[in-house]
Amino acid sequence: MSVWYLDVTVRKHQGAEAARVVPCYVDLGVEASVLPSDVLAELGVVPDSTAAFRRLDGAKLKRRSGWAFLEVEGRSAYERVAFGEPDDIPLLAKSTLARLELFVDPLHRGIHPLKRN
Numbered sequence: 001m002s003v004w005y006l007d008v009t010v011r012k013h014q015g016a017e018a019a020r021v022v023p024c025y026v027d028l029g030v031e032a033s034v035l036p037s038d039v040l041a042e043l044g045v046v047p048d049s050t051a052a053f054r055r056l057d058g059a060k061l062k063r064r065s066g067w068a069f070l071e072v073e074g075r076s077a078y079e080r081v082a083f084g085e086p087d088d089i090p091l092l093a094k095s096t097l098a099r100l101e102l103f104v105d106p107l108h109r110g111i112h113p114l115k116r117n
Contacts, residue, residue, distance in 0.1 A: 004104065004111055006092055009071040010035060012044040014078075016069070019043070024092040026111065028104060030054075032065065034091040037083035040068060047083055063088075075100040075113065 004026040011019045020039045031053035047064035054060050063082035070079050072092075077099040084090060097103060101114040 006072050006111065008092060010039060010043060011069040011071070014069050014076065016043070022090050024090040026097070026104065027091045028094045030091050030093045031095070032082045033079060033093045033096045034063065034082045034084040034088050035068070036090060037064070037085065040066070040081070040083055043068070051082055053082070070096065070100070072100050072102065075102065
């Protein structure tokens with residue numbers, strides 16, 4: 001099994017000057033991307049709900065969540081993200097990859113942009 005990580009640039013909204021780069025592991029089993037709550041708070045991202053989900057390892061999590069603008073490898077999208085707690089590893093969910101039009105290619109061991117016809 002391969003492990004991937006991507007550097008994710010996080011902003012409150014598109015065009016915001018303040019940004020932070022967060023290295024995230026790609027977890028195809030997690031239902032929501034998890035970013036450090038201190039980074040999100042520093043950027044002005046405000047939680048507006050609570051999300052319950054399960055990680056690939058089966059652990060059940062309940063975290064505050066809110067919207068952030070994410071940029072990865074030249075692609076960008078607004079995405080609902082979970083506010084990670086100090087012991088949480090920053091994770092990029094499969095749904096986030098899909099919104100960014102990226103996919104994991106296990107055969108060639110990489111993450112690539114989706115090709116449009």
